[in-house]
Amino acid sequence: MSACDLCQLLAAPPSGSIIWQDDRLAVVAVGEPGYPGFTRVVWKAHVKEMSDLAPAERAHVMAAVFAVEAAQRAVMAPDKVNLASFGNMTPHVHWHVIPRYTDDAHFPNPTWGTRQRDASPEALQARAALLPRLHAAIIDQLK
Numbered sequence: 001m002s003a004c005d006l007c008q009l010l011a012a013p014p015s016g017s018i019i020w021q022d023d024r025l026a027v028v029a030v031g032e033p034g035y036p037g038f039t040r041v042v043w044k045a046h047v048k049e050m051s052d053l054a055p056a057e058r059a060h061v062m063a064a065v066f067a068v069e070a071a072q073r074a075v076m077a078p079d080k081v082n083l084a085s086f087g088n089m090t091p092h093v094h095w096h097v098i099p100r101y102t103d104d105a106h107f108p109n110p111t112w113g114t115r116q117r118d119a120s121p122e123a124l125q126a127r128a129a130l131l132p133r134l135h136a137a138i139i140d141q142l143k
Helices: 005-011 055-076 121-128 131-141
Strands: 018-021 025-029 039-043 080-084 094-100
Touching: 005 039, 018 131, 025 055, 025 131, 039 055, 055 080, 055 094, 055 131
Parallel strands: none
Antiparallel strands: 018 025, 025 039, 039 094, 080 094
16 A cells, blocks of 8 residues: 555665564654654554454564563653554554653643643653663564
Protein backbone atom coordinates (compact mmCIF):
# COMPACT_ATOMS: atom_id res chain seq x y z
CA MET A 1 0.00 0.00 0.00
CA SER A 2 1.97 2.95 -1.26
CA ALA A 3 -0.28 5.50 0.49
CA CYS A 4 0.39 4.02 3.93
CA ASP A 5 2.79 6.14 5.99
CA LEU A 6 4.06 3.14 7.95
CA CYS A 7 4.62 1.02 4.84
CA GLN A 8 6.60 3.93 3.39
CA LEU A 9 8.57 4.32 6.62
CA LEU A 10 9.50 0.65 6.69
CA ALA A 11 10.40 0.64 2.99
CA ALA A 12 12.83 3.56 3.42
CA PRO A 13 13.50 4.18 7.13
CA PRO A 14 15.52 7.22 8.16
CA SER A 15 19.05 6.31 9.19
CA GLY A 16 19.15 4.91 12.71
CA SER A 17 15.39 4.80 13.18
CA ILE A 18 15.05 1.00 13.17
CA ILE A 19 16.15 -0.17 16.61
CA TRP A 20 15.37 -3.86 16.03
CA GLN A 21 13.43 -5.94 13.54
CA ASP A 22 12.68 -9.45 12.48
CA ASP A 23 10.75 -10.76 9.50
CA ARG A 24 7.38 -9.75 11.02
CA LEU A 25 7.80 -6.47 12.88
CA ALA A 26 10.05 -3.49 13.45
CA VAL A 27 10.78 -1.45 16.56
CA VAL A 28 11.20 2.15 15.44
CA ALA A 29 12.60 5.19 17.25
CA VAL A 30 10.09 7.97 16.60
CA GLY A 31 12.49 10.89 17.02
CA GLU A 32 9.99 13.20 18.70
CA PRO A 33 12.21 15.86 20.36
CA GLY A 34 9.73 16.55 23.16
CA TYR A 35 9.47 12.85 24.00
CA PRO A 36 12.87 11.15 23.94
CA GLY A 37 12.41 7.39 23.92
CA PHE A 38 9.07 7.49 22.08
CA THR A 39 9.03 4.20 20.18
CA ARG A 40 6.68 2.42 17.79
CA VAL A 41 6.26 -1.30 17.32
CA VAL A 42 5.07 -1.78 13.74
CA TRP A 43 3.77 -4.97 12.16
CA LYS A 44 5.41 -5.12 8.72
CA ALA A 45 2.50 -6.56 6.75
CA HIS A 46 -0.31 -4.14 6.07
CA VAL A 47 -2.93 -5.35 8.54
CA LYS A 48 -5.64 -3.06 9.91
CA GLU A 49 -6.59 -4.58 13.28
CA MET A 50 -4.91 -6.70 15.96
CA SER A 51 -7.75 -9.21 15.61
CA ASP A 52 -6.76 -9.67 11.94
CA LEU A 53 -3.54 -11.27 13.18
CA ALA A 54 -3.32 -14.92 14.19
CA PRO A 55 -3.06 -15.47 17.95
CA ALA A 56 0.67 -16.23 17.76
CA GLU A 57 1.22 -13.05 15.72
CA ARG A 58 -0.68 -11.00 18.30
CA ALA A 59 1.47 -12.51 21.03
CA HIS A 60 4.60 -11.61 19.06
CA VAL A 61 3.50 -7.98 18.72
CA MET A 62 2.64 -7.67 22.39
CA ALA A 63 5.89 -9.35 23.48
CA ALA A 64 7.74 -6.63 21.56
CA VAL A 65 5.57 -3.88 23.07
CA PHE A 66 6.21 -5.19 26.59
CA ALA A 67 9.96 -5.52 25.88
CA VAL A 68 10.11 -1.86 24.80
CA GLU A 69 8.15 -0.80 27.88
CA ALA A 70 10.44 -2.80 30.18
CA ALA A 71 13.53 -1.27 28.56
CA GLN A 72 12.09 2.24 28.88
CA ARG A 73 11.31 1.70 32.54
CA ALA A 74 14.75 0.25 33.29
CA VAL A 75 16.78 2.88 31.44
CA MET A 76 14.69 6.05 31.45
CA ALA A 77 12.81 5.70 34.76
CA PRO A 78 9.66 7.47 33.52
CA ASP A 79 6.81 8.31 35.88
CA LYS A 80 4.48 6.41 33.53
CA VAL A 81 4.61 4.60 30.18
CA ASN A 82 1.75 5.15 27.76
CA LEU A 83 0.80 2.31 25.40
CA ALA A 84 -1.52 3.19 22.55
CA SER A 85 -2.76 1.63 19.35
CA PHE A 86 -4.99 3.79 17.20
CA GLY A 87 -4.57 3.47 13.46
CA ASN A 88 -7.33 5.97 12.84
CA MET A 89 -5.27 7.90 10.29
CA THR A 90 -2.93 5.03 9.37
CA PRO A 91 -4.93 1.78 9.46
CA HIS A 92 -1.90 -0.40 10.03
CA VAL A 93 -1.18 -2.39 13.21
CA HIS A 94 1.28 -0.44 15.31
CA TRP A 95 1.75 0.47 18.95
CA HIS A 96 3.08 3.68 20.45
CA VAL A 97 5.22 3.17 23.56
CA ILE A 98 5.84 6.55 25.17
CA PRO A 99 7.80 7.23 28.37
CA ARG A 100 6.01 10.00 30.28
CA TYR A 101 7.15 12.34 33.01
CA THR A 102 5.19 14.64 35.28
CA ASP A 103 7.20 17.55 33.85
CA ASP A 104 6.68 16.74 30.17
CA ALA A 105 4.79 19.23 28.01
CA HIS A 106 1.41 17.47 28.16
CA PHE A 107 1.32 15.49 31.43
CA PRO A 108 -1.16 14.38 32.70
CA ASN A 109 -2.86 14.72 29.31
CA PRO A 110 -2.04 12.41 26.42
CA THR A 111 0.78 13.61 24.18
CA TRP A 112 -1.77 14.79 21.61
CA GLY A 113 -3.84 16.59 24.25
CA THR A 114 -3.68 20.12 25.54
CA ARG A 115 -0.18 21.32 26.26
CA GLN A 116 0.31 22.05 29.97
CA ARG A 117 3.79 23.61 30.08
CA ASP A 118 7.09 23.90 28.28
CA ALA A 119 9.33 20.96 29.07
CA SER A 120 12.71 21.78 30.57
CA PRO A 121 15.40 21.75 27.86
CA GLU A 122 17.83 20.29 30.43
CA ALA A 123 15.46 17.43 31.26
CA LEU A 124 14.90 16.70 27.57
CA GLN A 125 18.64 16.74 26.93
CA ALA A 126 19.29 14.36 29.84
CA ARG A 127 16.59 11.98 28.58
CA ALA A 128 17.88 12.15 25.00
CA ALA A 129 21.35 11.24 26.29
CA LEU A 130 19.86 7.92 27.47
CA LEU A 131 18.74 6.87 23.98
CA PRO A 132 21.81 4.75 23.12
CA ARG A 133 21.36 2.82 26.38
CA LEU A 134 17.62 2.53 25.74
CA HIS A 135 18.13 1.14 22.24
CA ALA A 136 20.70 -1.36 23.53
CA ALA A 137 18.27 -2.43 26.27
CA ILE A 138 15.45 -2.89 23.75
CA ILE A 139 17.69 -5.10 21.62
CA ASP A 140 18.70 -7.06 24.73
CA GLN A 141 15.04 -7.52 25.74
CA LEU A 142 14.17 -8.84 22.27
CA LYS A 143 16.98 -11.41 21.98
